[in-house]
Amino acid sequence: MLSISAHFAIGQDLEPRSYANLPTGTNALALVYAYSKGNILTDPSKPIAxxxxxxxxxxxxxxxxxxxxxxxxRVQFTIPYTFLSGKATINGRDTAAARNGFGDARIRVGINLFGSPALSPKEFRNYKQKTIFGISLVTSVPLGLYYKDKLINLGSNRWAFKPEVGISRRFRNFYAEAYAGIWFFTKNKSYLVNKLQEQEPVFSLQGHFNYYFKNQMWIGVNGNWFDGGETRVNEVPTGNLQDNWRIGATWSVPVNWQHSFKLQFHIGAFTNTGYDYNLVALSYQYVFF
Structure with a gap:
């Protein structure tokens, strides 16, 4: 089955089966609900504690x-709508905040270069996956809610691009995969009204190990590591996202070949800056040709 996850922050992607082989002409729609709690404010340039x-x-x-x-x-499009509330310490002052609106959209375009021929649904029935190698480009589109005079926002007010390579392998009922990519960011010229915010690239590595049952239900463990991202405001260094780890698990249950549900969670295993939060997500997926 396909796998679609909503993305809520740069770097924390934990999305299995991004390079798995599928029949051509496959369409999938997904609706996702996710709840997260903790320090989900990931921008190291913000004076937030x-x-x-x-x-x-x-x-x-x-x-x-x-x-x-x-x-x-394949081409993939995702967009989140977020209801955010909570409290934080900003410049030594306790404050509360609430934001409701769209986050930044994601567009992923990719191709499997090796081990994954373009097959019709009829041809795909006889396909046995071995090793697949693919590449993709993920683009973060700045459509999210952004207030120029606020520190806490749902959008980033800048474009971001992640070229990525991925490899996957099927071993009977086991499926293993790993992706490596680098996020590149454009400048935010309206940070706190008129300041210039810049960020160095963030390197991201993720891995997944899944087990498939006879009814196509599957479970998996997921991990992600990301590093880098030194941020500058008006050319003054303000922080980075050095050496952060997240781990999680996924459980996908098919109703039939068209309908499935997926439960996913992940937590911060080791955090230096931001990303110290827990997330649980439930999604429904509909597949058609």
Whole structure:
């Protein structure tokens, strides 16, 4: 089955099966609800301490597969709507905040270069996956709610791009995969009204190990590590996202070949700056040709 997750912060992607082989002409729609609690304010340039935030996130996703140079390619679109509330200490003062609105959208375009031919649904029935190698480009589109004079926002007011490579392998009922990518950011020229915010690239590495049952239900463990991202405001260094780890698990239950549900959670295993929060997500997926 396809896998679609809503994304709520740069770097914390934990999305299994991004490079798995599928029939061409596959469409998938997903609705996601996610609840997160903790320090979800991840921008190291913000003078925020002790953040205790709660976020109810509603996400919509769509995936379409197609053939390109006789290889399997796909395009994916996701966008979240977030209800955020909580308290934090800003410049030594306790404050409360609430934000409701859209977050930044994500567009992923990818192609499997090796081990994943473009197959029709009929041809796909006889396909046995071994090793797949693919590449993709993820683009974060700044559509999210952003107030120029506020520290806490749902959008980032800048574009971000992540070229990524991925490899996956099927071993009977086991499925293993790993992705490596680097986030690049454009400048935010309206940070706190008229300041210039810049951020160095963030390197991200994630891995997944899944087990499939006979009815196509599957469970998996997930891990993510990211590093870098030194941030500057008006050319003054203000912090980075050095050496952060997140771990989680996924459980996908098919109703039939068209309908499935997925439960996912992940937590901060080791955190230097931001990302010290827990998240649980439930999604419904509908597949059609």
């Amino acid at each position: 002790g953040a205790e935030m709660k976020a109810h996130n509603l996400g919509f996703g769509y995936v379409r597969t197609f053939g390109l140079f006789q290889k399997l390619a």
